[in-house]
Amino acid sequence: MNKILVKRQLSDAVFLMKVSAPLIASERLPGQFIILQLDNDFGERIPLTIADADPAEGSITIIFQTVGKTTRALALKLAGDHIASILGPLGHPTHIEKFGTVVCVGGGIGVAPLHPIAKGMRDAGNRVIAIIGARTRSLVILEDELRAIADELIVVTDDGSYGRRGLVTEPLKELCGRDPKPDLAVAIGPPIMMKACSEATRPFGVHTMVSLNTIMVDGTGMCGGCRVTVGGKTKFVCVDGPEFDGHRVDFDNMMQRLKSYKRQEEEAHHRCRLDAEIASRESPKP
Amino acid sequence: MPPRRGDCEPGVAQTVSHDTPEQLAEAARRELEALRRRDKPLTPRDRRAIPLQDMPSQPADVRRANMAEVALGYSPEQTQVESLRCLQCKTAPCVDGCPVRIDIPGFLKAAADGDFKAAIAIIKRNSLLPAVCGRVCPQESQCQENCTLGKVLKDPAKAVSIGRVERFVADLERDGGHARPPEVKPETGRKVAVIGTGPASITVAADVRREGHHVVMFEAFHKPGGVMIYGIPEFRLPKKIVQAEIDALTAMGVEIHTNFLIGRTRKLQDLLEKDGFDAVFIGTGAGLPKFMEIEGENLVGVFSANEYLTRANLMKAYDKGRADTPIYASRKVAVLGGGNVAMDAARTALRLGAAEVHLVYRRTQAEMPARVEEVAHAGEEGVQFHLLQNAKRIIGDDYGCVKGMACVRYELGEPDASGRRRPVEIKGSEFMMEVDTVIVAIGNESNPLIQRTTQGLKVTPWGTVIVDETGKTSIERVFAGGDIVLGAATVILAMGEGRRAAASINDLLKA
Numbered sequence: 001m002n003k004i005l006v007k008r009q010l011s012d013a014v015f016l017m018k019v020s021a022p023l024i025a026s027e028r029l030p031g032q033f034i035i036l037q038l039d040n041d042f043g044e045r046i047p048l049t050i051a052d053a054d055p056a057e058g059s060i061t062i063i064f065q066t067v068g069k070t071t072r073a074l075a076l077k078l079a080g081d082h083i084a085s086i087l088g089p090l091g092h093p094t095h096i097e098k099f100g101t102v103v104c105v106g107g108g109i110g111v112a113p114l115h116p117i118a119k120g121m122r123d124a125g126n127r128v129i130a131i132i133g134a135r136t137r138s139l140v141i142l143e144d145e146l147r148a149i150a151d152e153l154i155v156v157t158d159d160g161s162y163g164r165r166g167l168v169t170e171p172l173k174e175l176c177g178r179d180p181k182p183d184l185a186v187a188i189g190p191p192i193m194m195k196a197c198s199e200a201t202r203p204f205g206v207h208t209m210v211s212l213n214t215i216m217v218d219g220t221g222m223c224g225g226c227r228v229t230v231g232g233k234t235k236f237v238c239v240d241g242p243e244f245d246g247h248r249v250d251f252d253n254m255m256q257r258l259k260s261y262k263r264q265e266e267e268a269h270h271r272c273r274l275d276a277e278i279a280s281r282e283s284p285k286p
Numbered sequence: 287m288p289p290r291r292g293d294c295e296p297g298v299a300q301t302v303s304h305d306t307p308e309q310l311a312e313a314a315r316r317e318l319e320a321l322r323r324r325d326k327p328l329t330p331r332d333r334r335a336i337p338l339q340d341m342p343s344q345p346a347d348v349r350r351a352n353m354a355e356v357a358l359g360y361s362p363e364q365t366q367v368e369s370l371r372c373l374q375c376k377t378a379p380c381v382d383g384c385p386v387r388i389d390i391p392g393f394l395k396a397a398a399d400g401d402f403k404a405a406i407a408i409i410k411r412n413s414l415l416p417a418v419c420g421r422v423c424p425q426e427s428q429c430q431e432n433c434t435l436g437k438v439l440k441d442p443a444k445a446v447s448i449g450r451v452e453r454f455v456a457d458l459e460r461d462g463g464h465a466r467p468p469e470v471k472p473e474t475g476r477k478v479a480v481i482g483t484g485p486a487s488i489t490v491a492a493d494v495r496r497e498g499h500h501v502v503m504f505e506a507f508h509k510p511g512g513v514m515i516y517g518i519p520e521f522r523l524p525k526k527i528v529q530a531e532i533d534a535l536t537a538m539g540v541e542i543h544t545n546f547l548i549g550r551t552r553k554l555q556d557l558l559e560k561d562g563f564d565a566v567f568i569g570t571g572a573g574l575p576k577f578m579e580i581e582g583e584n585l586v587g588v589f590s591a592n593e594y595l596t597r598a599n600l601m602k603a604y605d606k607g608r609a610d611t612p613i614y615a616s617r618k619v620a621v622l623g624g625g626n627v628a629m630d631a632a633r634t635a636l637r638l639g640a641a642e643v644h645l646v647y648r649r650t651q652a653e654m655p656a657r658v659e660e661v662a663h664a665g666e667e668g669v670q671f672h673l674l675q676n677a678k679r680i681i682g683d684d685y686g687c688v689k690g691m692a693c694v695r696y697e698l699g700e701p702d703a704s705g706r707r708r709p710v711e712i713k714g715s716e717f718m719m720e721v722d723t724v725i726v727a728i729g730n731e732s733n734p735l736i737q738r739t740t741q742g743l744k745v746t747p748w749g750t751v752i753v754d755e756t757g758k759t760s761i762e763r764v765f766a767g768g769d770i771v772l773g774a775a776t777v778i779l780a781m782g783e784g785r786r787a788a789a790s791i792n793d794l795l796k797a
Contacts, residue, residue, distance in 0.1 A: 027552070042605070044612075085508040087508075088551065217593055217601065217611075221573060221574050234583065256586050256687075259685075
């Protein structure tokens, strides 16, 4: 179980892995996620969205960016290695039906979970317009895959090295200004990007769905670490989400909560470097 | 008047000794010798005069800096002396106080005779987890509350320490390697799924497996044991004890699937319809933390006790440098609640280095649901109790982190539905408490996942699963027990529920 079948590096810090997980592959629907752990004694549990699944092969695909200790360690694993624990699929699947025109906006690594949703929306008979954004050209992922699905694809980069220069919110606003306006927007990416997308669509009254990725321990409703404020009420991302109405999410509180362990993470990182330095000094000189 | 539960000042230990284990063992040895020298049998009057045996424990100033178990356990002589205190009354009211009706006078008699093997054998006829229950049962409100000796001495704290004797004989058997998994009857070819691996589920798994049915347990976490692993801290229930119980199950041939969430990884109905299970037991517990629903509760630095304890226990966050899971660095902590979970959270915070831990409870100590011993231990370790107070709102700084908590004072009014005097807010009594962390430990609701994903499963308005007197739910061949039925309760009650459901499952499969 949990054997890594394929590993591919998509950009500097972004990796794709196909992992054997037959039960999750057959139950999983777009929008759902897993919790993964690399060591059952001392490893941490991190949530990752399922980018794709192949029930026939019994595999799921995850796409992740190396941001913390666990994702860095995961990136060092090779095809053939095993992942100690994978729990899933978790969360409510995306509500997919024929809405009409759906704008799918993906920022950075958020394009990965967006892809199966865009595909689902297209298969349900929607006209799909995809906007994908990245900081720079080398960080653009899944462009071909989305081009194959979307009726229209817009690529933007912050530095203008590829596609349009600017932020995803600009084309999003233009699309909202069209007549008829889109029936639904789906925005997935860094919290600040989802906040900006929600603000961009708000004046146009375009319903905007966002998929949140918060701190979690169990992922089954037991710890409440993932809670967010939605429309003034507390919701658990793991069991009530991960998708919410972007116009009602308190993104500022969510972003603050995401930084809860910043200090400990920095200390841990610092400690790693110190250990390495001490080790190098203690080791006998050749 | 001797101190009664509720009369004592917070922080005053009642039956927790400050003598060293060696001193206590030596005193017991001398006591036992003296008792053995007597030529006449002990009269009830003689038994009443035998001194209560204190539990040896780590000194408070030492233990608040480590995660090791606080209570160290009786010596063999202490166990015998304590067991000799039992009056062996014919009516045995203690048995009525035990949710699984252990033959308490029977095992105390064997322990008094020094036949510890016989003692544990008697306990195991009714209880599957004596080493756990000896540690975490609220004996003072169960068996020991009814104890005649406590009544005669007009002090329930002076009842026979039934739980401590239970713990000793269970530990002796396990540590001596004498514990044998229960015998399993020939395979029947029938298959039972058990959802969850906490105390109710463990009981069902063992009881059903004993009859020769194949049992598969499903656990959402990466380790089995439920609340005994993620919730109750090492210093109160060492994980190796829980692991020994799990090992006993696997030795019996029970299959355990971890990282498996029924309702998501597989639907409950699929177990019956596609996977060939003949019956299902739901023992998923009370795993949805309640919050206060006050302003500021989603600030950085506010945690459910579940999250705080899971990080510390299951994820081993106390082992800084080795564990990848971080835990919030706290200086001044407020814990809201008065139950065992609140005590566990407060004492964990101290051990993780908090300078001050304040436990805020809106009633008085008499109403605290926590075990008396845990309250006493917490007080000894330096947890500061704020009774008849409650949090009103939590205040954050510019970064959204907790910097304080507004509290109000209460007084006790008329009794409410639970018979406890209802706390009434004193107008204008608001005051500020400077804290950087708030841990909410006011209880749990049932986890809604299985109910939401299982058609036809009837639940109460509070989300607990409805069962009949046999433990059967509204769905054929599906049973439930433990906190998912009771709401948040205790290990022993969950075990009692498990016993009942297992008997029903075994009956069903016999047919």
